[in-house]
Amino acid sequence: MATPSNSSPLAFTVRRCEPELVIPAKPTPHEYKLLSDIDDQESLRFQIPVIQFYQYDPSMQGKDPAKVIREALKQTLVFYYPFAGRLREGANGKLMVDCTSEGVLFIEADADVTLEQFGDALQPPFPCFDELLYDVPGSAGMINCPLLLIQVTRLKCGGFIFAIRLNHVMSDAAGIKQFMSTVGEMARGLVTTSIPPVWERHLLDARDPPRVTFTHHEYDEVEAHISTQLPDNLVQRSFFFGSYEVQALRRLLPPHLRQCSKFELLTACLWRCRTIAVNPDPDEEVRMLCLANTRSKFNPPLPSGYYGNAFVFPAAITTARKLCQNPLGYAVELVKQAKARVTEEYVKSVAGLMVIRGKRLHFPAVIGSYLISDVTKSGFEDIDFGWGKAVFGGPAKGIGVISFFIRANYMKGEVGTLVPICLPAPVMERFAKELDNILKGQPKWEGKSFLISSAM
Structure with missing residues (x-):
């Protein structure tokens, strides 16, 4: 299992042009558009970054990726004009988009580094x-701020990095990927989008x-004691799961669970290892929330061009003692049960809860x-601005208690699942050790009494 270090020795300089506002290429409607009751919940009122790395392509010699993408962005905003607007807050906290055509923030930059210097494993x-994604002062608020921030950074080798920051109330992973794909289509010379955007929140x-x-x-409202609060001094580390790691975990399951999905298997493993590392009181409730795309759960399914937030995150809940003393199959069963609850009725119930x-x-x-959010099937790496597919594409980092499953090519070309984890440094060390133990078939607390009882 790959357990890279928390930081990289690679350092480089980035020269940025002044941020500019890119507006739609043509006049667009000035109207108010309400967000859905799923979109504007407090849980989604934050910014989320996505990053794409692209290699040099000799066929694009003489073309500037920043200029190509800027022009494509103007064309795309004609179709996705709400992104060029600003959020307003109405009665009872209801969010809406004022479609003002003020534009999205765009930064053109150069870095004195090559793609190869980032190493074999992005x-x-x-x-x-x-x-690589400069936080323009005053740009990250919810109300009356740009809804997208984009930076294109040219590399010394002729490749480039595309980074985008999204106000999450506007779109989920599928939605922003749809937007980015349209930018790619416009950059490659198309004059209309292959999937027309659908608002219909x-x-x-x-x-x-x-x-x-x-x-x-x-x-649930969980009382935050000192022992349960999320510290500020988190480190981040990515863990790779290829075929070897997945098969090693499957061998720990009873026969009736060995056909579980890779998502269920990895989620159960990470949740269990993380809980052991965090070292909570054995009787404390612990939760795993798995993000579930609900587009296909509706009858009829949501329109293919729907780019709003269309997910819920059902919770599996148990005590730390039960999760860590029981075999891995116990956690797998809890994850499966949480996923099985997701139906159209469940989504409507969440929306009702938001209103009530x-x-x-x-x-x-x-x-x-x-x-945990699984974006391995979102297709970020398939986005093509004319330079081919990305060599890495997906969320740029884990955020607090949130991890993403990212499809990635690792060293030696193996395709697998990359998972960024955020934890305090000493907890991260315990997590890595426990994960190594379970992959060797030696989970630390399997079949033993639960001895950890002190707070972290």
Whole structure:
């Protein structure tokens, strides 16, 4: 198993042009568009970064990726004009987009580094990431701020890096990938998008009157003690799971569970190892929240061009003692049960909860909670601006208690799942050790008494 270091010795200089606002190439409607009751929940009111690395392509000699992408962005915003607007907040905290055509932030930059210098295994945390996606002062707020920030950084080798920061209330992974794919289509010379964007956020609104028909442990109010608060001094480290690691974990399961999905298997393993590393009170409740795309759960399915947030994150909940004393199959069963609850009715129940209890509900951002989002099938690496597919594409980092499953080519060309983890440094060391133990078939607490009882 690959367990790269927390930091990279690679350092380089980035020269940036002044940030500019890119507006749609043609006039677009000036109107207000309401976000859905799923979109504007407190849990999604944050910024999320995505990064793409591209190699030099001799066929594109003489073409500037920053200029090509800037022009393509103007064309794309004609179709996706809400992105060029600004958020406003209405009654009861309801968010809406004022389609003002003010534009999205765009930065053109150059770095004195080659793609090869990043190494064989592109993975979070990326060196000098804050220089590859510069946080323009005052740009990261919710209200009256640009909804997208894009930076194109040219590399010495002729390759480039495309980085984008999204206000999450606007789109999920599938939605922003759809937007980025359209930028790619425009950059390659198309004049219209292959998948027309669909707003229709009312499809994920609560019913009238709103009803809550499930118990939603993902929004439980967890009292934050000093022992459960998420520290500020987190380190990040990425872990790679190829065929060897996946098969090693499957061998730990009873026969009736060995056909579980890779997502269920890896989620169960990471949740269990992370809990052991965090070292909570054995009787403390711990949660795993698995993000589930619900587009296909609706009857009829959501329109293919829908680019809003169309996911929920059902929770598996147990005590630290049960999770860590039981075999890995116990955690797999809990993950499977959480996923099985996701239906169209479940989504409507979440939307109803947002309306009845207020949109300020948030998943518990405490160290005993762990949220996993699988973007391995989102296709970020397939986005082509004319220079071919990305050699790495996906979320740029884990965020607090959130990890992403990212499809990645690792050293020696193996395709597998890359998982960025954020933890305090001493906890990270325990996590890495426990993960190594379980992959060797020697999980530390398998079949033994649960001895860890002190707070972290």
